[in-house]
Amino acid sequence: MKAIRTACSEMPVNDGIADKARRHLVQPWPTVAAIGNEVRTVLTRSDGIYVFDENERRLIDGPAGMWCVQIGHRRAEMARAVAEQIMTLDYYSPWYTTAAPAAELAARIAAYAPGDLQHVFFTTDGSTAVDSALRFVQFYNNVLGRPDKKLIISRQNAYHGSTYLTAACCGKPRDKGFMDEASHLVRRISSPYPYRRPAGMSVEAFCDFLVEELERTILELGPNRVACFVAEPILASGGVIVPPEGYHRRMEEVCRKYDVLTISDEIVTGFGRLGHVFASEPVFGLAPDIITFAKGVTSGYVPLGGMIVSARLVNEMKATDHGAVMFAHGFTYSSHPVSCAAGLANLDIIEREGLLRHVREIAPYFQARLRELAELPIVGEVRGMGLMACVECVSDRASREPLALDQEVGRRIDRHCQELGLMVRPMGHLCVMSPPLIIERSQIDDMVAILKEGIERTQDDLRREGLWNG
Numbered sequence: 487m488k489a490i491r492t493a494c495s496e497m498p499v500n501d502g503i504a505d506k507a508r509r510h511l512v513q514p515w516p517t518v519a520a521i522g523n524e525v526r527t528v529l530t531r532s533d534g535i536y537v538f539d540e541n542e543r544r545l546i547d548g549p550a551g552m553w554c555v556q557i558g559h560r561r562a563e564m565a566r567a568v569a570e571q572i573m574t575l576d577y578y579s580p581w582y583t584t585a586a587p588a589a590e591l592a593a594r595i596a597a598y599a600p601g602d603l604q605h606v607f608f609t610t611d612g613s614t615a616v617d618s619a620l621r622f623v624q625f626y627n628n629v630l631g632r633p634d635k636k637l638i639i640s641r642q643n644a645y646h647g648s649t650y651l652t653a654a655c656c657g658k659p660r661d662k663g664f665m666d667e668a669s670h671l672v673r674r675i676s677s678p679y680p681y682r683r684p685a686g687m688s689v690e691a692f693c694d695f696l697v698e699e700l701e702r703t704i705l706e707l708g709p710n711r712v713a714c715f716v717a718e719p720i721l722a723s724g725g726v727i728v729p730p731e732g733y734h735r736r737m738e739e740v741c742r743k744y745d746v747l748t749i750s751d752e753i754v755t756g757f758g759r760l761g762h763v764f765a766s767e768p769v770f771g772l773a774p775d776i777i778t779f780a781k782g783v784t785s786g787y788v789p790l791g792g793m794i795v796s797a798r799l800v801n802e803m804k805a806t807d808h809g810a811v812m813f814a815h816g817f818t819y820s821s822h823p824v825s826c827a828a829g830l831a832n833l834d835i836i837e838r839e840g841l842l843r844h845v846r847e848i849a850p851y852f853q854a855r856l857r858e859l860a861e862l863p864i865v866g867e868v869r870g871m872g873l874m875a876c877v878e879c880v881s882d883r884a885s886r887e888p889l890a891l892d893q894e895v896g897r898r899i900d901r902h903c904q905e906l907g908l909m910v911r912p913m914g915h916l917c918v919m920s921p922p923l924i925i926e927r928s929q930i931d932d933m934v935a936i937l938k939e940g941i942e943r944t945q946d947d948l949r950r951e952g953l954w955n956g
């Protein structure tokens with residue numbers, strides 16, 4: 487450890503990465519105590535479905551970064567596409583110019599989108615994609631002369647981003663405590679969480695309840711005040727919550743009845759995770775007014791997000807006499823040529839390697855193998871669809887009582903799994919698995935074996951420490 491004396495401090499400073507991160511790098515979702523005091527696992531490189539830590543330990547990338555590294559790590563074709571774009575045209579202002587990568591990517595994305603969704607607006611990430619969709623809906627209603635139609639309906643357990651407006655649409659109770667948000671614009675309704683439905687209620691009756699709750703909420707707030715319903719087809723960070731059969735179609739029908747727009751947040755489900763570029767229509771039978779995307783659009787290699795807007799909405803605005811008013815919204819990096827070039831190369835790989843078909847073929851094996859973990863006494867449920875799944879740990883399988891968060895069971899499982907060669911995405915008592923789409927059967931076997939061992943070691947620890955007696 488090399489100690490140096492800085493101008494403003496007499497404290498020794500280690501020039502190692504971990505030490506610099508601990509002192510200066512604020513990472514997402516830190517606790518107050520962690521700021522200036524925390525090191526997360528230091529990764530040094532990546533390859534295929536693997537990442538490597540500073541001790542050269544090879545780890546299966548269980549969460550594909552954060553649901554995004556669809557094509558796997560370290561693809562030379564992506565590096566070439568990005569480098570070539572930088573050497574051709576690195577940046578231009580989207581305010582007054584355009585260029586091939588954004589136009590071509592918009593056209594390819596529109597061709598995959600359902601219905602009449604054909605206007606693509608690029609942002610920098612998922613939060614700005616959803617924020618743009620929500621602001622577009624507000625703008626649309628202003629142009630149509632309905633300035634009171636502004637309220638957004640979202641759901642408990644949802645995650646839509648970290649901007650001021652999208653944060654208000656999120657419904658994870660743990661994130662709410664000390665953060666302000668635009669809550670006056672949002673009403674949250676129940677999560678379509680079959681595992682946590684009211685005791686004694688069938689899944690069908692639960693679905694009826696959810697649909698009725700949406701209609702009741704719209705009527706209570708007033709259909710003239712409700713602008714949109716924003717929903718992830720599968721609630722991802724909320725715990726890979728797969729709604730009951732028919733839920734989405736019925737929710738959409740209620741929205742149509744009251745002229746409430748639907749935003750399908752496909753930031754996680756898009757670009758192959760469920761075996762389709764967009765899952766809304768082929769998997770859930772939906773015809774949303776807007777789809778948002780990010781993450782998998784570039785496999786996370788460079789930042790990019792966006793929304794696809796229905797031609798109907800645009801035409802309705804054009805039919806008013808407000809053709810000259812401006813959607814005063816955009817980012818310096820909207821339509822970024824390097825990000826869009828990465829998006830094109832990513833789609834090339836997905837198409838050429840048949841990754842959508844691969845996901846549809848391998849997903850049943852992935853889901854079946856993971857469901858074997860349901861036999862472990864601490865596991866309440868294993869659920870998922872496509873290449874996304876969640877293992878939910880409980881203190882008691884009969885009552886489904888969750889484990890107290892401060893037992894940080896997910897983090898303990900993650901720690902054990904990292905020692906064994908697997909990155910987990912721990913969220914309280916939930917472990918999420920959403921590997922790169924290129925994963926093969928033998929690698930799924932490795933992943934499940936490590937996860938099982940990690941959960942078993944955690945069970946032993948909790949028993950030994952008297953924190954759980956399952």
Ligand SMILES: Cc1ncc(COP(=O)(O)O)c(C=O)c1O
Nearest residue numbers: 611612613645646647718753754
């Ligand atoms: C469904 C969904 N929407 C929006 C976001 C926000 O995306 P980003 O973190 O890129 O801003 C996320 C991030 O995980 C997400 O899962």
